[in-house]
Amino acid sequence: MIKVREISKSxxxxxxxxxxxxxxxxxxxxxxxxxxxxxxSTTINILNTLLEPDNGEVIIDGINLKDYKSDCKLIIGVVPxxxxxxxxxxxxxxxxxxxxxxxxxxxILKSKANNVLEMLGLSDRKNDSIKSYSGGMKRRINLASSxxxxxxxxxxxxxxxxxxxxxRNHIFEVIEKLNKEGMTxxxxxxxxxxxxxxxxxxxxxxxxxxxxxxxxxxxxETSGAKDLLTIKLAxxxxxxxxxxxxxxxxxxxxxxxxxxxxxCANISNEILIVINHIQNAGGVIESIDTQIAxxxxxxxxxxxxxxxx
Amino acid sequence: xxxxxxKDLKLFFKDKRSVLLTFLLPIILISLFAFAFGAIGGSxxxxxxxxxxxxxxxxxxxxxxxxxxxxxxxxxxxIPSDLSMAKKLVIKGKYAGALILHKGxxxxxxxxxxxxxxxxxxxxxxxxxxxxQPVLTSTLMASIGKKIVQKNIESYxxxxxxxxxxxxxxxxxxxxxxxxxxxxxxxLSSSIKLTSIVGEKKETNLGxxxxxxxxxxxxxxxxxxxxxxxxxxxxxxxxxNRLLYSPLNSSxxxxxxxxxxxxxxxxxxxxxxxxxxxxxxxxxxxNIPALVLMIIATGxxxxxxxxxxxxxxxxxxxxxxxxxxxxxxxxxxGGSMIxxxxxxAIMQKIAIFSINYWGIQGFYDxxxxxxxxxDILPRILVLLGIGIFMTLLSIRLFQKNVLKLI
Numbered sequence: 001m002i003k004v005r006e007i008s009k010s011x012x013x014x015x016x017x018x019x020x021x022x023x024x025x026x027x028x029x030x031x032x033x034x035x036x037x038x039x040x041s042t043t044i045n046i047l048n049t050l051l052e053p054d055n056g057e058v059i060i061d062g063i064n065l066k067d068y069k070s071d072c073k074l075i076i077g078v079v080p081x082x083x084x085x086x087x088x089x090x091x092x093x094x095x096x097x098x099x100x101x102x103x104x105x106x107x108i109l110k111s112k113a114n115n116v117l118e119m120l121g122l123s124d125r126k127n128d129s130i131k132s133y134s135g136g137m138k139r140r141i142n143l144a145s146s147x148x149x150x151x152x153x154x155x156x157x158x159x160x161x162x163x164x165x166x167x168r169n170h171i172f173e174v175i176e177k178l179n180k181e182g183m184t185x186x187x188x189x190x191x192x193x194x195x196x197x198x199x200x201x202x203x204x205x206x207x208x209x210x211x212x213x214x215x216x217x218x219x220x221e222t223s224g225a226k227d228l229l230t231i232k233l234a235x236x237x238x239x240x241x242x243x244x245x246x247x248x249x250x251x252x253x254x255x256x257x258x259x260x261x262x263x264c265a266n267i268s269n270e271i272l273i274v275i276n277h278i279q280n281a282g283g284v285i286e287s288i289d290t291q292i293a294x295x296x297x298x299x300x301x302x303x304x305x306x307x308x309x
Numbered sequence: 310x311x312x313x314x315x316k317d318l319k320l321f322f323k324d325k326r327s328v329l330l331t332f333l334l335p336i337i338l339i340s341l342f343a344f345a346f347g348a349i350g351g352s353x354x355x356x357x358x359x360x361x362x363x364x365x366x367x368x369x370x371x372x373x374x375x376x377x378x379x380x381x382x383x384x385x386x387x388i389p390s391d392l393s394m395a396k397k398l399v400i401k402g403k404y405a406g407a408l409i410l411h412k413g414x415x416x417x418x419x420x421x422x423x424x425x426x427x428x429x430x431x432x433x434x435x436x437x438x439x440x441x442q443p444v445l446t447s448t449l450m451a452s453i454g455k456k457i458v459q460k461n462i463e464s465y466x467x468x469x470x471x472x473x474x475x476x477x478x479x480x481x482x483x484x485x486x487x488x489x490x491x492x493x494x495x496x497l498s499s500s501i502k503l504t505s506i507v508g509e510k511k512e513t514n515l516g517x518x519x520x521x522x523x524x525x526x527x528x529x530x531x532x533x534x535x536x537x538x539x540x541x542x543x544x545x546x547x548x549x550n551r552l553l554y555s556p557l558n559s560s561x562x563x564x565x566x567x568x569x570x571x572x573x574x575x576x577x578x579x580x581x582x583x584x585x586x587x588x589x590x591x592x593x594x595x596n597i598p599a600l601v602l603m604i605i606a607t608g609x610x611x612x613x614x615x616x617x618x619x620x621x622x623x624x625x626x627x628x629x630x631x632x633x634x635x636x637x638x639x640x641x642x643g644g645s646m647i648x649x650x651x652x653x654a655i656m657q658k659i660a661i662f663s664i665n666y667w668g669i670q671g672f673y674d675x676x677x678x679x680x681x682x683x684d685i686l687p688r689i690l691v692l693l694g695i696g697i698f699m700t701l702l703s704i705r706l707f708q709k710n711v712l713k714l715i
Contacts, residue, residue: 048554070556078554084547101555145551 001026001184002047002153007056008208009042016042018208019056024186024201029179031199032188033295035305039208040188041081044157047186048078060153074102077151079159083138084145087131091122091141094130095148102149109148116144119177121170136167143171147178154178154185160194172198192295202295206303220293223301227267228291229274231260234284243281248274258286267292329630337638359441360386360654362395362407367414371453375410378452385444399429400507400678402670405437405650406430408445418453418460431507433515433677434650438503507678515677517589522672523645525581526665529574529611530640534632536570537615540707541625563616563707567700570615574608591676599675599682599689606692607668613699614664620706639663644670667691 002024009017017039024030032040045051047058049069058065065072085094095113104112117123120140130138143159156175160168175198179185189195195202196216203213212222219225233240236258244251244260252261260278264270267290278285291297300306363379365372380387390398395407411425418424428445430438459482466478540563543549552562582604585591593600618635622628640646642656643665649657660666671688674680 050550050553070558073554073556076554078551080547080551080554082547084551086548087546098551098555101552101557103556 001028001061002186003059004043004047005057005059007043007046007053007058009046009051009053015208017046017053020205020208020210021056022203022210022213024184026184027179027182028201029175029185029187029199031195031202032186032205033190033192033195033202033299034188034205035190037207038205040190040205041157042208043205044078044155044186044188048076048155049073074149075152077146077149077154079143079146079154079156081157081159081161083135083142085130085138085141088129090127090129091117091133091144092126094141095145098145099148104149112148113144116148119174120144134164134167135162136164136170139163140167140170140174143174147183152182152184154183156185156187158188158190160189160191192299195295204295204299204302206299206305211302212298216295219295219298223298225293225297225301226263226265227293228297229262229264229267229271230289230291231262231274231278232286232288233258233260233278234286236283240282244278244283247277247281325630329634333634337634359384359437359444360388360404361441362390362398362404363387364390364392364395364407364409366392366412367410369415371415371418372410375414375449375452378448379408379445382444382448385441396429399431401680401684402431402433402507402650402673402678405434406441418456420460420464424453424457427502427504429504431650431678432505433507433648433673437650517585517591518673518676519644519648519669521581521585521589521591522669522676523640523648523665525578526607526611526643526668527636527640527645528581529577529607530614530636530664531632532577533570533574533612533615534618534628534636535615536573537566537612537617537619538622538625538628538632540566540616540619541622541628545625559708560704563704567612567616567703570612571608574612574615575604578604578608595679596675596682596685599680599685602682602689603668603671603675603685603692606689606696607664607671609696610664610667610692610699613696613703616703617699617706620703620710623710640665642666643668664692664695667695 004020004022004024006019006021007017008015008019020039020043022030032043034040042051046053047065049065049072052066060072060075063072086097089097092113095116096109099109099113100106114123114126117126120143122137122140122144125133125137130141133141139159139162143156147154160171163171172194175185175187185198187195187198199216201213201215202219203210204219205211212219214222241253248262250263253259254261262274264274271288271290275285275288296306361379363376365376376387376389379385388404390407392409395404395409398404399407407429409427409429411427413425416422428438428442462482463478466473466481470478540549543552549562553559582591582593582600586593615632618628618632622631640663642660643649643663644652644660645665649660649666649669652660667688671685671692674685674688
């Protein structure tokens with residue numbers, strides 16, 4: 001549905017986006033994961049027509065975005081990173097205003113606004129001014145304002161920044177519902193849990209480059225990130241270590257804490273084997289901690305830095 | 310305590326806006342007011358000459374001599390004119406007054422009759438005329454005073470004492486001419502007929518027109534500047550980007566803002582004039598088409614100015630500082646704070662660079678000078694021109710400054 005071909009963007013001497021390409025299928029939730037300043041918002045701003053790329057092109061449903069901006073705008077919804085609402089207006093008035101920009105007939109718009117408010121759990125507060133809302137409630141209206149015109153594509157730029165768990169769940173549920181109804185969603189975040197929960201496909205972006213993209217499984221394979229088993233032993237002497245080494249060739253040892261760290265391709269398949277090896281080598285296990293390879297570890301493997309750096 | 314003081318001082322000087330408002334703005338305003346009141350700008354109290362129209366309908370030796378004497382005065386600049394042009398120029402407010410030497414001027418001096426001399430003036434400019442009168446009187450005294458007094462006394466003695474001894478009559482004449490200058494000057498002063506040709510029949514107080522027009526435009530500038538800078542507020546809180554995500558294009562967003570600002574400007578001006586009608590009995594019916602057009606033109610120029618301010622600024626704070634500075638300066642030179650006619654000529658010339666000038670003078674044309682629409686039209690066109698120019702500039706700058714993402 002969306003083809004991004006070799007787009008780049010510079011601001012003065014700063015190369016915000018080096019040539020970047022990716023493809024998003026219809027009905028997909030596509031995650032753009034990267035730290036602050038990685039180029040996520042620049043990509044979103046090119047997709048929402050606010051910025052023009054220096055090079056490259058964006059094709060939506062076979063149409064070049066650059067040539068048909070107005071047509072494309074009608075099928076795109078944008079949830080901006082900031083809470084872009086009129087604070088002195090009520091939630092309902094905000095929705096009516098933002099919806100009216102898409103030429104939706106008033107009667108339909110009214111019904112849409114009420115439905116969206118219901119879906120986001122804010123019907124009872126619809127006539128209160130936005131300034132009286134909590135940060136999470138504002139975020140929900142920020143989302144609601146972007147979906148009134150039933151966009152085919154929804155661009156969400158870090159929509160959960162500073163949101164309480166209740167609002168976050170509401171937002172996730174709405175995203176999943178919209179996606180089930182067929183909406184294609186592009187979701188930028190630096191929260192890996194969000195990308196893991198929501199996205200079918202993820203592109204990891206860093207310093208203006210897409211360093212990897214694919215499903216979570218594909219990313220794990222590409223990056224070589226593995227699950228981690230952390231085992232604390234009761235007593236660790238040199239004989240035991242030597243015995244474990246002979247049967248478990250790959251592990252790291254923190255002798256200060258009597259701890260072994262073992263990387264596994266699939267922790268659920270390998271955990272019993274590892275435990276048996278240690279016990280057979282004379283080791284007494286005090287505790288076991290498992291850590292599944294996640295986006296954090298994948299990002300670390302791919303870029304050599306923490307996601308929140 | 311010293312640390313707190315030092316910290317606040319540091320913060321204060323880091324805030325360029327505060328520094329600007331605290332020091333630069335008062336300095337500029339003091340300078341402008343000083344110019345306006347004529348305290349500076351001339352050497353040792355001298356100021357620019359007062360311009361006076363002069364119509365010499367007599368065209369005799371005596372009238373020409375008087376014109377030459379008046380023209381030689383340093384504080385007075387004589388502008389020769391004819392009757393109809395002089396009247397037109399005074400009514401239009403181009404000159405404070407016109408001295409008319411009617412036919413029979415020289416004959417009246419010879420015969421000792423009342424001198425057919427008249428000073429047409431704009432009642433709004435009483436102050437200027439008040440300053441002009443002593444100058445005129447003393448020049449008249451120097452030119453024709455002695456002759457008039459001599460003729461008057463000779464005529465009086467001849468009528469009342471036909472057999473008086475010549476030596477006695479000469480003594481009386483000599484004493485009267487040499488010792489009674491004050492009385493002569495007074496009689497000459499009163500011989501100039503003062504005729505107000507502007508505002509004489511108006512029931513409306515001049516002060517009300519000045520207060521309404523001057524204050525209305527000053528306040529209008531402040532309110533539209535605030536409305537204009539709301540674009541920058543929208544930029545800061547992200548709503549302008551959200552507007553740009555929609556099918557609207559950037560020009561439509563700007564036009565929408567301009568329409569709103571223009572509407573509020575019209576509403577504010579209309580409300581102020583309606584209030585003046587209710588509270589001060591300002592007659593709004595004097596020239597309704599001209600009033601409507603002036604309100605529209607002023608509203609358009611002022612609202613364009615508000616948008617222009619937003620377009621040239623990068624932040625709201627910058628726009629606020631800039632608007633305070635520009636509005637106060639424009640209002641000071643344009644006649645919102647001090648009536649233009651009490652300002653020196655140089656200030657009156659500078660005034661044309663302010664929106665206030667064109668607006669206030671337009672309302673003067675309607676309410677005070679009672680000019681027909683055709684005569685007010687040039688001011689309306691200037692205001693519309695200012696509006697169009699600033700709008701075009703704003704569209705260009707808006708793209709460059711306001712829509713710039715990074």
